Amino acid sequence: MASKDEIHEGKKKRLLKGEIPPGLTEPKKHKLDLLNKPDVQIPGSEEEEALQSNPLADLQSFQASCDFLKSAIKEIKELKKKNTDSSAEITSIRTDATIHFIHMKKLNRLAHFRCRKVRDITNEAKYKIDQCHLQLQNLLYEAMHLEKEITKCMEFKSKDEEIELVPLEEFYKSAPDSVSKPDVTRKDVHQQMLSRLEWELEQRKQLAIKLSETKSEKEKIAQEIQSKQDYLDTLQPKLAAILQATRPVQDYLDMPYDSIMEEHQKAQHLPVPLYVLYMQTSAYKEACDKSLKVSIVGDVDAAKSLITFTFEPDEESDSDQEEQEKADSKRRKKSTEVRNLETKNRILKKHPLSVVLDITSKDGADLQLTFCYLLALNIITVSVKVTQDPSITTTSISGGDLLSPDLILDEIYPNDHGNDSPNVANHYELKKHGLQELTSYIPVIGHPYLWCQWMGGLQFLNRDLDKEDSAGRTDRDEENNLAVSRIAAVRAKHSISAANMQKTISLLRERMKARICLLQMLLSLERGIIPLSADSMKMFPAKINAQLTSWKRSTFSDIQVLPHAERFIKAGVIRESDLIFTAVMERGSARMTAYVVLTADCPRVPPLFVVDIMWQALRTALTDIHIMEMEEEVNLHFKELLRGKSHDHLLANQLQRLLMCFDVYLETDTPASSLVPVEIPKEKMMPRICRGPARSKPYKYVPELGIFTHRC
């Protein structure tokens, strides 16, 4: 310390000296002073000195030395200028300056030392920091690891947690104190758990024993049941024998309980929709219409085996059948065609049982409907057989197909042609298996009419609601029923079947009757006679000059090309499915051709007439408004031609009226001028020939007065 103070003092001295310009006064003293500095003499300890000395002080002393040097140089210069002999003085100054210079050098060295030292210290500190950082990282990692371990431990689940234990209170209640040890366990949760587990084990052991006991008891009872069942089974043939024995008695007494029972037993094996159909038809038969005949035909055994599997539309279905087929086809290689055929057969497979409904009408004709159920498509199809009373000849040329199985049931309900499936899902089903539309398989499977589905209690979403609503004949109530059931899923329902049964049966009967009636009418028309009933004879004048000369079958394409039929086709009242006939009527040189359009539901839907007249020129509704009015007479005012509610004679009456109107047309067509020769004279009584702006003709006949008037 003392030395330090000394250094300080020395420094101060130096500083003082520095401040005072190194005058010429005491240069020696200064030099001495410098030489006296203790540290100067000890070289080698300069490094220490560098550490100990204050850098700022060093800087000041350096500057002082600099100043001294500067002043020394100036002094020397001045002395030299004076040219006085001052070499001694100069020498002393030079010595001083040299000492100062050396001092400066030393200071420089010291600065270098100090710099190096500082650098070392910095490096050392840096190294230390790095060490600390590394340590910190390690510690953090360790902490994290420990935390993980802790959470693992926390999450550890003991096996006993999975075991359902009796609730705590119950445990204390039921377990004996030896197990529960309430004094210990109440406080120690772990002990409590252990004892609870112990109790649980004990109890479970007991229950297991009980279970095995019960099982053996059950087996015993089952054996007993089996033995009783065996006994009952032996009774069956005995009972059958007894029944067999009573059969002659039943037959004798005309009580066919047995056959009914057999039928009912068969019914057990029907698919649900056919069962509904069978049941509802039988019920209807019992209640309302004894002349119906309902029966079940088909292979009951096949049906029995069929019941064992539930049908799925996928490949693995049809176990029985497929196995059979496999056996058949294993030997030959399955070509794609064969496979296609198989898929087709599988999709279109009918249930082995079918329901046969015989509708017999009074005039001896018999309509036999065979209802089949397509398993995969979930629809009912019907095939028809018509048998007629052989005593009535109804072989008409123009209407030969009226009783054909394909056409007779067309449009029992409006727009129901039975050509495509009512179950829209079928479309996709068939497509999936690469089959054509159902329409192309109709000859094989029969027609899936809508009413067949209804009879079987199946209700599918309707394709177009509007048409359904426009069906004039559908009852309001029933429509509501349908609307409600539309929402419901497609499952056979008795309510649907029951709602439609009566109407469908009566429609079928009506259709049958209408067709036979129509057939007879056509037969007569082909011979040129309009078959009027005595009742309707009164509606017409006794003498009609025009005559029906020909009655032929025609086709839709024939009528399609007629310009005057276009508006009817456009309006949709003539459709491709309609039956079209051509009637030719003649009087003198005038010839009228009437295209008669019958819908499948004729004569409920009245026949429609499209007329043209060839007389001097071709006249149609497009060129002559009177022909349009003639068409109106038969097409629109047909209601006047109905006798009572019966539509049966409508066609004949319409034809007769057309014939009469033709007469009126010809007789009133005479031009006013007498220059033109008159071919057809006016014979009928007509108070007025023309009326109204259209100059309408008096087409209306008043039978009471025997005159023709206008419709007004």
Next chain:
Amino acid sequence: MLPKDSREALQYMLHTIVFDTSFSPCGRYLAAANKFGDVALFSLTAALAPDVRDEAKYPVFTFNVYKNGGVYSLTSTDTLLICAGEGDIQAYKWSDIISKNARVAWSLAIPKKGVFSHPEVNSCVVYEDNDSLTGHTDYIHSVALKDEGKGLISAAEDGTARIWDLRAKEAVHVVKPFEHEMCTRPHMGKWLQCLAMDEENYWLLLGGGPTLAAWHLKTLTPAVTFDTPGVAQNVTMFYEDKIFSAGSSNVLNHWSITGEHKMGVPVSPVSVYSIGINSASKSNKVMVVAGSCEKLDVCTNFGYRAFSLTFLPPLA
């Protein structure tokens, strides 16, 4: 009563004849009458709207005037629609019809003469006196007032047109086109169906069995004929400097007064019974052509058919 696409409704539409049309005094509605005694009201404003929907082409309201027989003539006054045809003349208030509540405002019975005479009304004009004029030997198709009600012209089935003096109550002149060589068409017939006069009462148009011709009223000679071979003209009218006529073919003829056939516009009905031009409303100024079909053709520009209105039976 009938759904729109039921068979009955379709048959009704296929066999209808629209005999006359009349515009409401406001020019926004059109009434059309048909042979089944029904009158249908169409909204012209709706049908002519730029964003027209299909419903606008159907009647807003249809009501029955005569149970058995047609309405042949519709005449519109400031407040009334007068319907005439097979029965008593019946007047309805336009305001009632537009509010869809048609009530008979008054009716006028036609006196009967004899057992078999059920007279019908084919044409109507409104006139303030109470007279009857006799002279025609067959029924009358069309009447028109002339000289501001001092005179009347009638065209009849008997082939004559009579020009009446209403003060003297007698026929001053009888015109017989079927006897005039310029017009006669013996193979067609002699009846006169349509008549029309220009505003100055200078020209008289007469047509029917004989060729449509413009008769000079002062000299009573046909000056110009408008020949339509084989086609009887049922309606004719003067409009500005043109003459429109149509009849038993699906063509609406435009003529100049000099007899030049300017245009033949194809229309829907094969027999036209009514041509109407709505002059009451500028925005709804259209021509309506109606006849033997359920469609009433509307021409905004008279040279072609813009669209058709459809006469529906009274629906439920």
